[in-house]
Amino acid sequence: MKIIVDAFGGDNAPLEIIKGCAEAVxxxxxxxxxxxxxxGKILKVANDNNISLDRIEIHHCTEVITMDDHADAxxxxxxxxxxxxxxxxxxxGEGDAFVSAGNSGALCMGATLAVKRIKGIKRPAFSPVMPSANGFFMLVDGGANVDCRPEMLxxxxxxxSIYMNRVMKIDNPRVGLANVGTEDHKGTELYQTTYQLLKESNLNFVGNVEGRDIPQGICDVVVCDGFTGNLILKTYEGVAMVVMNEIKNLFTGSLKGKLSASLVLGDIKKxxxxxxHNTYGGAPVLGASKPVFKAHGSAKAVTVKNAIRLSRDxxxxxxxxxISKVINSED
Amino acid sequence: MKIIVDAFGGDNAPLEIIKGCAEAVxxxxxxxxxxxxxxGKILKVANDNNISLDRIEIHHCTEVITMDDHADAxxxxxxxxxxxxxxxxxxxGEGDAFVSAGNSGALCMGATLAVKRIKGIKRPAFSPVMPSANGFFMLVDGGANVDCRPEMLxxxxxxxSIYMNRVMKIDNPRVGLANVGTEDHKGTELYQTTYQLLKESNLNFVGNVEGRDIPQGICDVVVCDGFTGNLILKTYEGVAMVVMNEIKNLFTGSLKGKLSASLVLGDIKKxxxxxxHNTYGGAPVLGASKPVFKAHGSAKAVTVKNAIRLSRDxxxxxxxxxISKVINSED
Structure with a gap:
């Protein structure tokens, strides 16, 4: 198994990326x-930090796509x-999968146009696996396609469903449609039509799921268009970050707080x-004809390692x- | 000033509603x-709980709209x-404003069709005021209109903007458009067109705002369609609830946790x-020709009092x- 890793994607590249690769091998x-x-830069960082490059080869190139670059760069x-x-x-075919913590838009575009789609797939989707109260779930599409049709959803x-079953080992994954209410007539025409198609499918469709129930872990796969999905994904991260920051301020803002924190430090870390998000490691670009995997932009070594492990899985x-078999048997 | 209050709306009706009214007067x-x-029920609950009904009159009716009723009930x-x-x-005209903690869909429909819209307003919007890292912001539309056109946004x-300025006392409110990126070409056609219209308006438009920045308090008014807005609103509440529950479990799950909590109890309460959401008290249905105000479904007395205070403001x-003046001067 050979996995290609973008050494210059994400906020902590290249050090944390190289470290994560060494940990994975x-x-x-x-x-x-x-x-x-x-x-030159990779060799220097590896040398400066005593990171072994055993079973890691370098394919030299000079440019870097930044977070500010347009996707088509x-x-x-x-x-x-x-x-x-x-x-x-x-x-x-020089590697089996590609992992990058870089620009998501560029990664989705490359997965779609450089690697190409699985035959029969209309659009690849950015598919982050996210934490919930009782485990994790996949959000698909998390932002690759702002305009969607029911067949795409x-x-x-x-x-x-296939990814959560085969890679994340969830039996008979529960599929929910993100919506503004649970009744079948809820949402825009796109969502009403998709509801009927999902109901008639062989999937384990549990119906519409509301925003309040998604973080509770009401289903394993949350389906929506990429515009809605991106706002759910980022609001999710933003709210969790604000609340955790407040907790941090509470614990560090006073002597009592510090004492209090020292008592529950292990639990806070847990x-x-x-x-x-680093625990789960990232998001596959589902629908690309070869495995393309996005590690979180702020990925540290452990996340990079997880992303490589998940790509291997x-x-x-x-x-x-x-996916190819199921999609093409339905045609 | 006379405010009409639905005694049987929300999870804690009628006790907490009656209490909140007594506190407000x-x-x-x-x-x-x-x-x-x-x-009969209102009088009994007031009597059983020693709540004064001074300056509170009762308009008797027999039915209750539940959370499961269709909006058109x-x-x-x-x-x-x-x-x-x-x-x-x-x-x-028997009261100056109406407050209910009941079914939001029914409240929006009543505000639109029973009370009617402000002349020139295409669609009223459900407009919750929500907490952020540094204060609060309004989300509009939080769910009344799943299909929107740019003029509506x-x-x-x-x-x-007018509500946040006049009622919430924010100078020159910053208006942001919820979107999947900050550049002007981001999002669906609806959002691209709205971006241009907002840019040309007299509003203090700060551009597109991403999900991650909304909880940070990047602007005072977040504009979006009601489908997206409902999912942002409920994901927001859901994530905050999950994280706070985890914190609660951390503090109550062990002796150390309880000791730790006792040290920072005041800060946790703060x-x-x-x-x-109870702190801010709720959401006006903006665009109705008379003040209609939704208190949160789980409102306790203090939230009901806040909702009445905000309706009075x-x-x-x-x-x-x-709103009428500005909308009609633009035609």
């Missing part, structure tokens, strides 16, 4: 990695970027981990083969 | 209240409900209050007159 004997990016203006080169290696449901589980 | 000398609902099947009767009293922005500030 240490954990999995069958794994080797191709790092894309400036060879990956196809046009920055063809020698660590992300664009990663996509090329994946397309040419049904494909998102099929892909999310809670932070539970609520942390994604390959081993042949989730893409299964 | 005790606070404001100029205030009297008409409670709508079953007179307020116009059709339950014309003798505490909510429908409240709307009738408001329409007939611009009217939401105008109404929200934080809970800060994050609690809403009347005193003549926000409706100002």
């Amino acid at each position: 240490a954990e999995f004997d069958d794994l080797s990695i191709i790092l894309t990016g400036d060879e 990956v196809l046009k203006s920055k063809k020698d970027s660590s992300m664009a080169v990663g996509f090329n290696l994946l397309k040419n 049904v494909q998102f449901a099929v892909m999310g 809670l932070k981990k539970k609520l942390d 994604y390959v081993l589980a042949d989730a893409i083969g299964e | 005790a606070e404001f000398d100029d205030l009297s209240i008409i409670l709508t609902g079953d007179e 307020v116009l059709k099947s339950k014309k003798d409900s505490s909510m429908a009767v409240g709307f009738n009293l408001l329409k007939n 611009v009217q939401f922005a105008v109404m929200g 934080l809970k209050k800060k994050l609690d 809403y009347v005193l500030a003549d926000a409706i007159g100002e």
Whole structure:
């Protein structure tokens, strides 16, 4: 198994990315990695931090796609970027999967246009796995497609369901449609039509799910268009961040607070981990014909390692083969 | 000033509603209240709990609209409900504003069709005021209109801006458009067109705002369609609830936790209050030709009192007159 990793994606690149790669190869004997990016810089960071590059090769390139670049930089203006080169290696079969913590828009565009879609899939979807009160769930589409048709939402449901089953080991994943009420007539025409199509499908469709129930873990796959999904995803992260910051201020703002915190430090760390997207490691771009995986932009080494592990599972589980089979049997 | 209050709306009716009314008249000398609902029950609850009904009159009616009723029950099947009767009293000028903690859908429908819209307003909007890291903001539309046109979103922005200025005393309120990125080309056609219209308006438009920045308090009025807004609103409440529950479990799950909590109890209460929708008390239905105010479904007495206070401010500030003036000067 060989996984291609963008050494220059995300806020903590390249140090945390290289560290995460080293941790991943240490954990999995069958794994080797191709790092894309400036060879001199990678070698220097590895050397300065005593990181072993055993089973990690470097594919040199000079450019970096930033968070401010337009998504199409990956196809046009920055063809020698660590992300664009990663996509090329994946397309040419030089690795089994591609992981990046870089610009999500560029990653979705590259997955769709450089790697291409699975035959029969109308649009790939950005599909983050997120924490809930009792575990985790997948949000699909988390932002790749602002305009959707009902057939696209049904494909998102099929892909999310297969991923959660095969890669995240959830039996018979419960699929919910994000909506403003539970009754079947709720929402816009897009959502009303999708509701009927999901009801008639073979999926384990549990009906419409409201925003208040999503963080409770009411289902395993939450389906919506990418405009709504992106706002749910980011509001979710934003509110969790604000509340955790307030808790932090409460514990650090006074002597009593510090004393109080010292008593429950272990539990606070557990809670932070539970609520942390880094625990789950990221989001596959479902619908691409080869595994493309987004690690969170603020990923540290452990998250990068998790993303590599999940990409490996994604390959081993042949989730893409299964998606292709199900989508094309329905035609 | 006379405010009509639905005695049978919300999870804690009628006790907490009656209590809240008594607290409101005790606070404001100029205030009297008409409670709508079953007179026998109201009198019994007031008597059993030693609540004074000074300056509170009762308008007897027999039915109650539940959370499970369709919105149109307020116009059709339950014309003798505490909510429908409240709307009738408001329409007939027997009170200056109407407050209910009941079914939001029914309240929006009654505000639109029983009370009627402000002339020139295309659609009233459900407009909750929500807590942020540094204060509060208004989300408009929080769920009344799932299908919107750009002109409607611009009217939401105008109404929200006037309300936040006149009632919530915010100077030159910052208006943001909920979106999936900050650049002007982001989002669906609805959002792209609205962006341009807001940019050309006289409002203090600060551009697109992303989900992650909304809880930080990046602006005072967040504008979006009601489908998106309802999902933002409820995800917001759901995530805050999940995190606060986890904190509660952390503090109550062990002896150390309880000891820890005892040290910071005052601060935790302050934080809970800060994050609690009950502090702000609710949501006006902006665009109705008379003040209609939704208190949160789980409202306790203090929230009901706050909702009555805000409705009183809403009347005193003549926000409706100002909205009418601005909307009709633009035609």
